[in-house]
Amino acid sequence: MNANILQTPIDYLKGVGPNRADLLRKELGIHTYQDLVNFFPNRYLDKTRFYKINELQRNSAEVQVVGKITHIRSVEQKRGKRLVADFIDETGKMELVWFRGQKWIRENLKINTPYVIFGKTNWFNGLFSMPHPEMESVEEYKKQLRTAMQPIYPSTEKLVKSGITNRVINKLMQQLFIETKGKFYDTLSEEITSELKLIPKAEAVFNIHFPQSQELLAKAQFRLKFEELFYIQLQLLIKNMLQKQKIKGFVFEEIGQNFSEFYKNHLPFELTGAQKKVIKEIRADLGSGAQMNRLLQGDVGSGKTIVALMSMFIALDNSFQACLMAPTEILAIQHYNGLVELCKDLDTSIYLLTGSSKTKARREIHETLENGEIDILIGTHALLEDKVKFKNLGLAVIDEQHRFGVAQRAKLWRKNQVPPHILVMTATPIPRTLAMSLYGDLDISVIDELPPGRKPIKTVHRYDSNRLKVFAFIKDEIKKGRQVYVVYPLIQESEKMDYKDLMDGYESIAREFPDEQISIVHGQMKSDAKDYEMDRFVRGETQIMVATTVIEVGVNVPNASVMIIESAERFGLSQLHQLRGRVGRGAEQSFCILMTGHKLSNDSKIRLETMTATNDGFEIAEVDLKLRGPGDIMGTQQSGVLNLKIADIVKDNDILKLARHHAMRILKGDPSLSLEKNKVLRFTYAQLAKHKNIWNYIS
Numbered sequence: 001m002n003a004n005i006l007q008t009p010i011d012y013l014k015g016v017g018p019n020r021a022d023l024l025r026k027e028l029g030i031h032t033y034q035d036l037v038n039f040f041p042n043r044y045l046d047k048t049r050f051y052k053i054n055e056l057q058r059n060s061a062e063v064q065v066v067g068k069i070t071h072i073r074s075v076e077q078k079r080g081k082r083l084v085a086d087f088i089d090e091t092g093k094m095e096l097v098w099f100r101g102q103k104w105i106r107e108n109l110k111i112n113t114p115y116v117i118f119g120k121t122n123w124f125n126g127l128f129s130m131p132h133p134e135m136e137s138v139e140e141y142k143k144q145l146r147t148a149m150q151p152i153y154p155s156t157e158k159l160v161k162s163g164i165t166n167r168v169i170n171k172l173m174q175q176l177f178i179e180t181k182g183k184f185y186d187t188l189s190e191e192i193t194s195e196l197k198l199i200p201k202a203e204a205v206f207n208i209h210f211p212q213s214q215e216l217l218a219k220a221q222f223r224l225k226f227e228e229l230f231y232i233q234l235q236l237l238i239k240n241m242l243q244k245q246k247i248k249g250f251v252f253e254e255i256g257q258n259f260s261e262f263y264k265n266h267l268p269f270e271l272t273g274a275q276k277k278v279i280k281e282i283r284a285d286l287g288s289g290a291q292m293n294r295l296l297q298g299d300v301g302s303g304k305t306i307v308a309l310m311s312m313f314i315a316l317d318n319s320f321q322a323c324l325m326a327p328t329e330i331l332a333i334q335h336y337n338g339l340v341e342l343c344k345d346l347d348t349s350i351y352l353l354t355g356s357s358k359t360k361a362r363r364e365i366h367e368t369l370e371n372g373e374i375d376i377l378i379g380t381h382a383l384l385e386d387k388v389k390f391k392n393l394g395l396a397v398i399d400e401q402h403r404f405g406v407a408q409r410a411k412l413w414r415k416n417q418v419p420p421h422i423l424v425m426t427a428t429p430i431p432r433t434l435a436m437s438l439y440g441d442l443d444i445s446v447i448d449e450l451p452p453g454r455k456p457i458k459t460v461h462r463y464d465s466n467r468l469k470v471f472a473f474i475k476d477e478i479k480k481g482r483q484v485y486v487v488y489p490l491i492q493e494s495e496k497m498d499y500k501d502l503m504d505g506y507e508s509i510a511r512e513f514p515d516e517q518i519s520i521v522h523g524q525m526k527s528d529a530k531d532y533e534m535d536r537f538v539r540g541e542t543q544i545m546v547a548t549t550v551i552e553v554g555v556n557v558p559n560a561s562v563m564i565i566e567s568a569e570r571f572g573l574s575q576l577h578q579l580r581g582r583v584g585r586g587a588e589q590s591f592c593i594l595m596t597g598h599k600l601s602n603d604s605k606i607r608l609e610t611m612t613a614t615n616d617g618f619e620i621a622e623v624d625l626k627l628r629g630p631g632d633i634m635g636t637q638q639s640g641v642l643n644l645k646i647a648d649i650v651k652d653n654d655i656l657k658l659a660r661h662h663a664m665r666i667l668k669g670d671p672s673l674s675l676e677k678n679k680v681l682r683f684t685y686a687q688l689a690k691h692k693n694i695w696n697y698i699s
């Protein structure tokens with residue numbers, strides 16, 4: 001059909017006056033005919049069944065009844081007037097009730113005329129009533145386009161109050177199909193539709209709004225979900241491809257002195273197969289001539305640091321510098337200490353730059369960095385400052401992507417004329433499919449194996465009432481020479497209470513363990529004090545570390561074998577998993593004890609059960625994704641990608657995989673989509689790029 005008609009402003013649709021047009025635009029973002037077509041129902045009601053009044057059940061879902069009004073009256077009540085109509089069929093009587101719009105209803109309802117009513121019923125004083133029923137005369141009802149399943153559209157209170165009910169939307173949709181004659185071009189190629197047995201576009205769009213049967217509805221949903229995910233994948237893959245073609249990277253061909261010397265003589269342990277595999281992937285990227293943008297996912301303690309170091313060695317071997325950016329000062333310091341230790345027998349120059357570096361040291365670093373004397377610079381956001389200029393930055397490693405946004409990544413890019421290679425490391429595994437849809441522009445490597453000899457952490461859930469037993473357990477562990485973390489939540493809204501809990505906890509531990517040395521670390525401490533306390537714990541001078549979640553990411557004390565998490569029900573799953581990952585880093589059996597009160601929400605229960613059932617970060621991430629939804633997990637900055645109209649990234653995981661598979665296959669055979677058979681894909685893709693909205697291309 002003529003694509004232009006779908007661009008017609010919604011004001012022109014019969015039945016839409018200026019007021020409605022305004023509401024549709026403001027409340028639902030519907031500006032054109034096309035926007036209305038793409039306004040999909042979020043559920044369907046089975047309207048094939050008509051109930052008799054004597055068949056109605058209490059607590060049933062919405063029901064549909066045919067009958068007549070015999071009498072209408074106004075009833076005064078404390079909270080105002082309401083309008084009540086007696087409604088009968090041959091089996092009994094019920095009431096219809098309105099609290100608003102009474103005048104209009106009174107004037108328009110006809111006594112003794114057959115109506116079809118639809119809505120939820122209440123049971124009161126021995127009678128069923130239906131507040132604000134949707135209703136139309138049987139005569140009207142017969143004229144309308146009937147569907148087995150009635151679509152229910154997302155709505156807002158304002159819309160309903162302004163009279164744009166579901167029925168109105170439904171009528172507008174009918175009108176739209178009349179005006180457009182229901183013809184829609186297909187937007188997928190013949191090859192895909194026949195291979196996947198997809199129904200044609202026009203049929204899908206019609207059945208999504210006017211399902212003719214359950215089966216056709218399912219087919220329509222499948223087709224439209226596939227299409228949505230397919231074009232997102234196509235877009236991400238093309239973006240990735242173009243980036244690789246366009247953005248030339250430094251070619252690191254040399255594997256030289258630093259890398260080989262370290263690998264042969266200084267590696268403190270045998271690399272795991274997964275570490276080797278990932279290093280290989282990175283080496284291939286660095287030598288490919290394109291700029292690397294790689295996401296390195298590895299569960300807590302899987303050994304990402306050594307991979308980062310060896311990648312940085314490749315940069316050094318090719319006469320470039322490298323940097324590593326961490327989200328917190330504690331982590332930056334820890335990385336610094338760790339890398340200095342690993343490189344102690346090499347002459348690699350490694351420096352640390354954080355917000356608390358003194359002016360003099362800072363100036364020195366700025367100078368030596370610019371003249372190339374520094375090989376590896378480790379730090380926090382401080383690295384992003386304009387004053388920090390490298391002589392030639394070849395590789396930037398970013399630890400914990402979540403805390404840094406895409407903007408920061410871009411800032412690192414601009415540190416050089418030619419953008420440096422980028423390796424993003426994250427210890428919070430993102431389910432693969434989600435990662436695929438969010439980071440289409442990043443290649444992904446996964447370390448899916450833990451170093452040998454690690455014993456799975458034993459995790460248990462204990463109620464606060466069992467605290468004494470927990471204390472006894474801690475005592476035993478300390479006797480064996482181990483160290484213990486006790487972590488308290490710190491949530492901004494209840495900061496004061498949380499600090500009180502932390503301090504109370506600290507005091508009771510101090511009382512309970514008079515012979516032990518205790519460290520305390522929380523966000524309100526000066527960083528000097530924090531470092532001092534951390535350091536004492538790292539060196540084994542203190543046995544117990546009482547802390548808030550500042551220790552969440554990356555802290556590495558292999559001798560610590562017990563993690564107690566207080567008020568565990570208040571933490572999210574990935575946070576619990578991160579915290580647990582602070583133990584189990586040495587050869588000893590480690591434990592994680594999740595402490596809670598007795599009152600637990602359902603979600604909290606699922607979180608605790610998941611934690612006690614598995615140590616696998618990917619499995620945990622999947623559950624987390626289901627509980628919280630993708631937007632929440634990734635933060636708002638990426639959620640645009642997830643602004644899906646019909647597909648659900650969690651529930652439609654299989655369709656996503658299928659879509660990705662097909663997008664990849666097609667691009668592999670025809671990267672520029674120039675073959676005749678892919679013409680429709682190219683056209684649709686171009687529309688999509690033009691409108692920056694997946695659904696604006698439908699024509």
Ligand SMILES: Nc1ncnc2c1ncn2[C@@H]1O[C@H](COP(=O)(O)OP(=O)(O)OP(=O)(O)O)[C@@H](O)[C@H]1O
Nearest residue numbers: 269270271272300301302303304305306427451554
């Ligand atoms: N192949 C290996 N064999 C034995 N030990 C290893 C191996 N790789 C790493 N390790 C050790 O495992 C511990 C965890 O490694 P690392 O700190 O790099 O983990 P990570 O992936 O950064 O985890 P997190 O994100 O939790 O910090 C370190 O003590 C490290 O020395």
